[in-house]
Amino acid sequence: MNEIKYEIEHSPAYASLRFDLRANQTVLVESGAMAAMDSCIKMKSKVQGGLMKGLGRMLGGESLFISEFTAEGRAGELYVSPGVPGEIQHYYLNGNGLMVQSSGFVAASPTVQIDTKFQGFKGFFSGESLFLLRATGQGDIWFSSYGAIVEIPVAGDYVVDTGYIVAFEDSLQYKVEMLGGLSFKGLRTGILGGEGLVCRFQGNGRLWIQSRELYALINFLNPFRPVKSSN
Numbered sequence: 683m684n685e686i687k688y689e690i691e692h693s694p695a696y697a698s699l700r701f702d703l704r705a706n707q708t709v710l711v712e713s714g715a716m717a718a719m720d721s722c723i724k725m726k727s728k729v730q731g732g733l734m735k736g737l738g739r740m741l742g743g744e745s746l747f748i749s750e751f752t753a754e755g756r757a758g759e760l761y762v763s764p765g766v767p768g769e770i771q772h773y774y775l776n777g778n779g780l781m782v783q784s785s786g787f788v789a790a791s792p793t794v795q796i797d798t799k800f801q802g803f804k805g806f807f808s809g810e811s812l813f814l815l816r817a818t819g820q821g822d823i824w825f826s827s828y829g830a831i832v833e834i835p836v837a838g839d840y841v842v843d844t845g846y847i848v849a850f851e852d853s854l855q856y857k858v859e860m861l862g863g864l865s866f867k868g869l870r871t872g873i874l875g876g877e878g879l880v881c882r883f884q885g886n887g888r889l890w891i892q893s894r895e896l897y898a899l900i901n902f903l904n905p906f907r908p909v910k911s912s913n
Contacts, residue, residue, distance in 0.1 A: 686791060686822050694769035694830035694893075699762040699788060703753035710796075711749045711762055711789045720758030725751050748796070764788055764826035771831050771849070771890060773823050779852035782815040782825045786848060791821025816852070825849050829894030840883045845895040851887035858882075 686709055687702040698717065701709055713727065727747040751760055764770065765785070773780055775794055787796060797816050817823050827848045834840065836854060844858060861880050883889060 688772070688822075688824075690770045690772070696767050697764070697770040697826070699770050699824055701751075701760040701762070701789075703751070703758055703760060705753055705756050708750055708752040708792050709760065709789055710792055710794070711751055711760075712764075712787050713747045713749050715762045715764060715788060716749060716751070717761040717763045719751065719760045720753070722754055722756050722758045723751050723760055724754050725749055750792070762789055766826070766828045766896065768827040768829050768892065768894075769831040770824055770826050771833075773825070773849070775817060775820055775823060777820060778818075780817045780823060780825075780849055781852055782817060782823075782849045783847055784814065786825045786827070787815050787817075788824040788826050790817065790823040791819075793821040794819045794823050825890075827890070827892035828896045829892045832891050832893060834889045834891065835887075836883050836889050837886050838884070840889065841880050842883065842889070842891055843895070844879050844881050846891045847881055848890040848892050850883065850889040853887035854883045854885045854889065856881050856883045 686707065687704070689700045689702075691698050691700060703709065703723065716725070719725075726749075728750055753760075770788060790796065795818050797818070798814070825848065831848060836850075841861075850856070858879055858881055
């Protein structure tokens with residue numbers, strides 16, 4: 683069996699990921715996410731898929747490098763922590779594809795390829811990254827959120843605020859639109875109601891959203907940030 687033994691701990695608020703690697707087993711981890719490990723585990727950095735794919739991941743909010751951890755000679759534990767407080771979700775790829783929000787990648791099997799997908803103006807107008815991460819191949823992948831993760835089975839149409847999307851299966855089609863439409867009514871809904879651009883999914887597949895929105899937290903904290911005096 684090639685599956686990686688793991689356990690998600692302290693979920694959903696401050697989830698961390700523990701790998702129990704067998705002797706000579708390897709796992710790919712987002713650069714900088716390692717928290718602790720046994721001394722038998724060795725790390726090396728690599729640009730998965732070559733320089734161009736690495737640069738694409740940088741545009742998608744990830745590091746140019748991916749860290750490769752291998753338990754050399756004997757089994758060992760590896761602890762991984764995402765950059766923001768939230769939950770971690772496991773997904774098994776079996777020939778299909780998974781789209782993940784920018785900066786959502788945590789770890790994956792060595793048999794999984796992490797690439798980027800350009801969103802075009804759909805991403806630009808949503809205020810989000812112009813790129814989504816796309817995971818393909820066969821094996822395990824783990825992704826994270828800000829807040830708890832809610833899994834939604836989609837069959838037909840489903841609408842999500844762009845800031846709450848964590849990941850979705852690539853069997854789903856999507857387009858970004860303004861809530862209420864591109865009209866005075868839509869603008870009034872966005873300005874007065876606090877809502878704005880949403881993502882409309884169509885098809886059949888699974889969608890994961892987060893229970894909190896990071897930009898809302900940033901806007902809340904912004905008035906309290908220190909301001910340099912002009913004197």
